[in-house]
Amino acid sequence: MGSPFSRRVELALKLKGIPYEYIEEDLSNKSPLLLQYNLIHKKVPVLLHNGKPIVESLVIIEYIDETWKENPILPEDPYERATSRFWTKFIDEKCMGALRNACWSYGEESEKLMEEARGLLRTLENELKGKRFFGGEDIGLVDIAANFIAFWVGVLQEVRGVSLIDKDTFPILHEWTERFVSSSVVKETLPPRDKLLSFFQARIEAMAATKSMIYK
Structure with missing residues (x-):
């Protein structure tokens, strides 16, 4: 829930002041679009710019920084x-x-x-x-x-x-x-x-239930 890797890219775009369209992805049921644009890793994030996909959050951020020069994210030196x-x-x-x-x-x-x-x-x-x-x-x-x-x-x-x-x-x-x-x-x-708390809490409860079944 709330991939930190995708959020990295969103933050880079916002720091640069670049408008973008955000598409939510259900990773438990990956869309054909995700599988098409990230054929190797099949995961988020993917930045689609001028019809070309860029993948991996840090690679995407460097691409953003090199493509849009204003408000630099990386140092010049x-x-x-x-x-x-x-x-x-x-x-x-x-x-x-x-x-x-x-x-x-x-x-x-x-x-x-x-x-x-x-x-x-x-x-x-x-x-x-x-x-x-x-x-x-x-x-x-x-x-x-x-x-x-x-x-x-x-x-x-x-x-x-x-x-x-x-x-x-x-x-x-x-x-x-x-x-x-x-x-x-x-x-x-x-x-x-609050939603992230609930997500992690549910995961802990699921793990506890699994352990309980194993030791019964």
Whole structure:
């Protein structure tokens, strides 16, 4: 519900001031249109521009930034651009899976996964020191890539009753999450919090019911 990857693309379009048509996709019953335009991965998001599909959220964002020059998302300096790409890969390849696993973990493995996630968050905390956003004074590529951390993780924490990004342990990162989700343009791209809570709660109940059936 409310794919963070699709929301990344929406945020990039809104930051650029680009009008677009949004088409909702039921991933449990994928449409012929999605299968046509993302034949390889068969998943969202897909940006269709001038009749040509672009897939994968970060690839799409770079395409958007290169096609519409106003309100740049990536830095102009080549080194800073490379650094931004490094941190987006760190978020996608290291952080998202670890944070998701930590929030959904149970039993003996839970603390180990939580500590692993906290180690990655400490790295992001250090990267943010002295900055309003990962992109500096304004929201940039890394901030957009980290939308899952800013919003979805907070909802998961509430549902599971766990604590990962709190103001005592990660004051800089916690302040960034509040600043990011409070931005008016970001708010327009986030799914309703109550619906996301209900979605995750239903998933937990389904998991609990499955475990109960296994152990009967």
